Amino acid sequence: xxxxxxxxxxxxxxxxxxxxxxxxxxxxxxxxxxxxxxxxxxxxxxxxxxxxxxxxxxxxxxxxxxxxxxxxxxxxxxxxxxxxxxxxxxxxxxxxxxxxxxxxxxxxxxxxxxxxxxxxxxxxxxxxxxxxxxxxxxxxxxxxxxxxxxxxxxxxxxxxxxxxxxxxxxxxxxxxxxxxxxxxxxxxxxxxxxxxxxxxxxxxxxxxxxxxxxxxxxxxxxxxxxxxxxxxxxxxxxxxxxxxxxxxxxx
Amino acid sequence: xxxxxxxxxxxxxxxxxxxxxxxxxxxxxxxxxxxxxxxxxxxxxxxxxxxxxxxxxxxxxxxxxxxxxxxxxxxxxxxxxxxxxxxxxxxxxxxxxxxxxxxxxxxxxxxxxxxxxxxxxxxxxxxxxxxxxxxxxxxxxxxxxxxxxxxxxxxxxxxxxxxxxxxxxxxxxxxxxxxxxxxxxxxxxxxxxxxxxxxxxxxxxxxxxxxxxxxxxxxxxxxxxxxxxxxxxxxxxxxxxxxxxxxxxxxxxxxxxxxxxxxxxxxxxx
Amino acid sequence: xxxxxxxxxxxxxxxxxxxxxxxxxxxxxxxxxxxxxxxxxxxxxxxxxxxxxxxxxxxxxxxxxxxxxxxxxxxxxxxxxxxxxxxxxxxxxxxxxxxxxxxxxxxxxxxxxxxxxxxxxxxxxxxxxxxxxxxxxxxxxxxxxxxxxxxxxxxxxxxxxxxxxxxxxxxxxxxxxxxxxxxxxxxxxxxxxxxxxxxxxxxxxxxxxxxxxxxxxxxxxxxxxxxxxxxxxxxxxxxxxxxx
Ligand SMILES: Nc1ncnc2c1ncn2[C@@H]1O[C@H](COP(=O)(O)OP(=O)(O)OP(=O)(O)O)[C@@H](O)[C@H]1O
Ligand SMILES: [Mg+2]
Numbered sequence: 001x002x003x004x005x006x007x008x009x010x011x012x013x014x015x016x017x018x019x020x021x022x023x024x025x026x027x028x029x030x031x032x033x034x035x036x037x038x039x040x041x042x043x044x045x046x047x048x049x050x051x052x053x054x055x056x057x058x059x060x061x062x063x064x065x066x067x068x069x070x071x072x073x074x075x076x077x078x079x080x081x082x083x084x085x086x087x088x089x090x091x092x093x094x095x096x097x098x099x100x101x102x103x104x105x106x107x108x109x110x111x112x113x114x115x116x117x118x119x120x121x122x123x124x125x126x127x128x129x130x131x132x133x134x135x136x137x138x139x140x141x142x143x144x145x146x147x148x149x150x151x152x153x154x155x156x157x158x159x160x161x162x163x164x165x166x167x168x169x170x171x172x173x174x175x176x177x178x179x180x181x182x183x184x185x186x187x188x189x190x191x192x193x194x195x196x197x198x199x200x201x202x203x204x205x206x207x208x209x210x211x212x213x214x215x216x217x218x219x220x221x222x223x224x225x226x227x228x229x230x231x232x233x234x235x236x237x238x239x240x241x242x243x244x245x246x247x248x249x250x251x
Numbered sequence: 252x253x254x255x256x257x258x259x260x261x262x263x264x265x266x267x268x269x270x271x272x273x274x275x276x277x278x279x280x281x282x283x284x285x286x287x288x289x290x291x292x293x294x295x296x297x298x299x300x301x302x303x304x305x306x307x308x309x310x311x312x313x314x315x316x317x318x319x320x321x322x323x324x325x326x327x328x329x330x331x332x333x334x335x336x337x338x339x340x341x342x343x344x345x346x347x348x349x350x351x352x353x354x355x356x357x358x359x360x361x362x363x364x365x366x367x368x369x370x371x372x373x374x375x376x377x378x379x380x381x382x383x384x385x386x387x388x389x390x391x392x393x394x395x396x397x398x399x400x401x402x403x404x405x406x407x408x409x410x411x412x413x414x415x416x417x418x419x420x421x422x423x424x425x426x427x428x429x430x431x432x433x434x435x436x437x438x439x440x441x442x443x444x445x446x447x448x449x450x451x452x453x454x455x456x457x458x459x460x461x462x463x464x465x466x467x468x469x470x471x472x473x474x475x476x477x478x479x480x481x482x483x484x485x486x487x488x489x490x491x492x493x494x495x496x497x498x499x500x501x502x503x504x505x506x507x508x509x510x511x512x513x514x515x516x517x518x519x520x521x
Numbered sequence: 522x523x524x525x526x527x528x529x530x531x532x533x534x535x536x537x538x539x540x541x542x543x544x545x546x547x548x549x550x551x552x553x554x555x556x557x558x559x560x561x562x563x564x565x566x567x568x569x570x571x572x573x574x575x576x577x578x579x580x581x582x583x584x585x586x587x588x589x590x591x592x593x594x595x596x597x598x599x600x601x602x603x604x605x606x607x608x609x610x611x612x613x614x615x616x617x618x619x620x621x622x623x624x625x626x627x628x629x630x631x632x633x634x635x636x637x638x639x640x641x642x643x644x645x646x647x648x649x650x651x652x653x654x655x656x657x658x659x660x661x662x663x664x665x666x667x668x669x670x671x672x673x674x675x676x677x678x679x680x681x682x683x684x685x686x687x688x689x690x691x692x693x694x695x696x697x698x699x700x701x702x703x704x705x706x707x708x709x710x711x712x713x714x715x716x717x718x719x720x721x722x723x724x725x726x727x728x729x730x731x732x733x734x735x736x737x738x739x740x741x742x743x744x745x746x747x748x749x750x751x752x753x754x755x756x757x758x759x760x761x762x763x764x765x
Contacts, residue, residue, distance in 0.1 A: 011603050013599050013602075014603050014607070016600065017604060094523070096744075101736045102700075102739050104698055104705065105701045105705075105735050106736070109728075113542055113543065145346070145348065147348040148350070151348035152365070153318055153336050154341070155342075155409075156336050156337065156338055156366070161365055165364075184610050187612050188612040188614060192612075192702060195614060195615070195706060206615065210618045222615050222616065225615060229610055229612060230611065245351065245395050
């Protein structure tokens with residue numbers, strides 16, 4: 001997009017939308033939409049408040065543990081499926097089902113099995129994030145140039161060296177893409193988990209603010225959450241860009 | 252057949268370092284790629300494998316490298332039976348097989364890295380061979396920044412760096428253009444005159460095979476068998492141009508073409 | 522084979538038992554039969570599918586239209602693409618409580634929940650598909666003096682259709698997530714009602730049967746769409762598997 005010969009970056013249009021938001025809010029057409037400046041003010045208040053720190057901390061720790069497990073278990077599983085046909089045949093179908101299934105429906109089961117606490121949220125995050133990581137890792141391992149594997153073997157690589165020096169690195173672009181998508185799903189998982197459990201973390205705040213019609217605060221939590229999700233995924237995207245030149249070498 | 256082998260070995264004038272006896276290979280899909288292949292590769296010489304497409308040249312080379320198991324027969328290198336890849340053999344790949352995330356230096360030193368050799372020593376050796384193949388100044392570049400010819404030089408330097416006695420090359424020049432290829436052939440011959448290596452070289456080009464090697468092994472159509480061993484020593488002639496214009500060179504190329512044409516004609520009739 | 526193995530593992534785990542709230546596979550299957558025969562499950566499915574079908578219909582019409590427009594017009598792309606990129610990456614589920622405010626707890630709210638999750642993925646796929654349509658095909662069309670409309674209708678859209686269709690498939694998957702979420706969060710109806718009810722009265726086998734049936738149902742629909750995609754739009758994938 002060019003205005004008066006200047007290239008305006010695409011993300012800049014979000015500012016236009018925020019201005020529209022502000023105008024609607026100021027006009028007071030809808031009770032649901034407070035002016036954006038109010039939301040911004042509420043966000044800053046929230047960032048300084050004790051209760052937000054507490055629930056954000058709880059949320060973040062659940063998210064981090066869930067993601068940690070998903071990554072730590074997902075990558076080895078994906079590598080295994082990429083290398084061993086028997087494992088692939090056994091698990092391939094299930095991973096494909098779970099990657100697009102409405103996992104939300106499983107949250108009630110998780111709730112009765114693990115109680116209404118932090119564990120449930122961690123399991124939910126893991127359940128949401130792990131499948132895409134497995135799937136992408138598997139795809140990455142499968143797309144490793146076979147002559148790269150022959151090369152490592154011809155130069156007497158041990159099995160361990162083959163995995164750590166060649167396979168994992170060669171599959172890194174796909175693995176990172178999987179982690180980024182897993183991260184996005186994990187954030188959704190933490191939100192859905194907390195909304196359904198409704199008594200811990202940000203879920204509690206959502207519940208509180210929406211019951212009491214504190215719209216600016218409700219939006220503030222939402223905006224902060226969105227910002228976190230997008231910041232986390234762009235961080236991985238930056239890493240991905242650093243390994244981008246692999247793709248050309250695959251051709 | 253076996254006295255043909257002996258003859259060829261004799262004409263090359265040295266003992267075989269690689270000895271292939273009774274090799275057969277059948278792939279899982281039921282394709283019989285090789286059947287009863289006996290071959291000797293004399294030490295310090297370059298032997299070319301030539302044959303119609305799909306006759307099992309790559310298969311044979313991979314079996315010698317220890318990357319594939321034969322169904323029957325065995326390969327001996329320097330008197331020891333091959334059971335897997337070993338440090339006395341190094342492979343140069345048709346598609347280079349460079350690590351895209353590693354610099355030229357690290358790629359060249361990859362074989363040494365796997366052997367657990369210290370970083371300083373790796374650097375030193377890599378630098379030496381990078382100079383040998385004429386890539387000085389590109390030590391810190393990545394493969395995607397190099398041309399096809401330069402990438403293959405990296406592949407060659409990597410194979411030289413592990414100091415193997417036997418170099419196995421599978422159509423190493425087929426992915427580079429004709430000019431680069433000629434330059435490369437000169438460089439390879441030069442390199443081999445400096446470093447004493449035995450080379451087993453797969454190619455589709457009759458000219459290349461005759462020009463580079465001391466003997467050309469002609470394989471028959473699938474299932475691959477040794478159909479003829481042609482000694483081609485053109486030693487004595489100094490300049491490349493003299494070789495390419497010599498009668499002996501031209502006659503040998505013509506002979507081999509005549510034999511290979513036979514296979515093509517048979518294919519057409521079928 | 523792998524289905525049998527997993528079901529077997531489930532049966533064993535249920536027999537042990539891991540937890541009181543973990544019925545065995547056969548108990549669950551029996552509950553599934555009971556609920557199918559007494560009609561409660563089929564009725565619940567119909568109730569659930571109603572807003573889902575409407576929502577997905579709206580998402581497809583609206584999403585493909587918007588996505589294609591974005592792919593064709595630079596100005597529109599600049600204005601709209603970032604919004605959908607944000608919506609795709611952000612946890613939109615957080616907004617579902619808000620929907621409840623505006624539209625109450627009826628059909629509209631549920632349809633909206635479905636749209637909220639399905640539209641971004643449909644839009645972004647259609648947009649990317651059109652935007653990345655093979656430029657040399659477009660140039661070929663121009664060299665034969667095709668008009669802009671012909672370019673769009675005869676080259677760009679057909680070239681983009683496999684990816685657009687893949688987007689629809691992902692949209693349907695997202696719609697299932699949306700409807701389940703809506704039924705669990707807004708008001709329990711349909712399958713959501715079955716889940717909530719049987720959990721409350723501790724009929725765990727019935728609860729598991731409802732959950733498994735909706736998950737399996739969505740998986741079947743999505744893989745069916747994938748098959749359709751291969752048959753209709755991806756000739757190159759069909760050829761694969763036949764000998765060279
Ligand atoms: N992994 C494999 N599985 C099954 N069959 C194979 C495999 N690799 C090769 N083949 C078959 O074995 C035969 C010999 O293959 P090979 O690659 O050794 O031939 P080649 O002489 O190197 O051919 P080219 O000159 O085309 O490189 C071919 O018919 C091929 O189709
Ligand atoms: Mg070959």
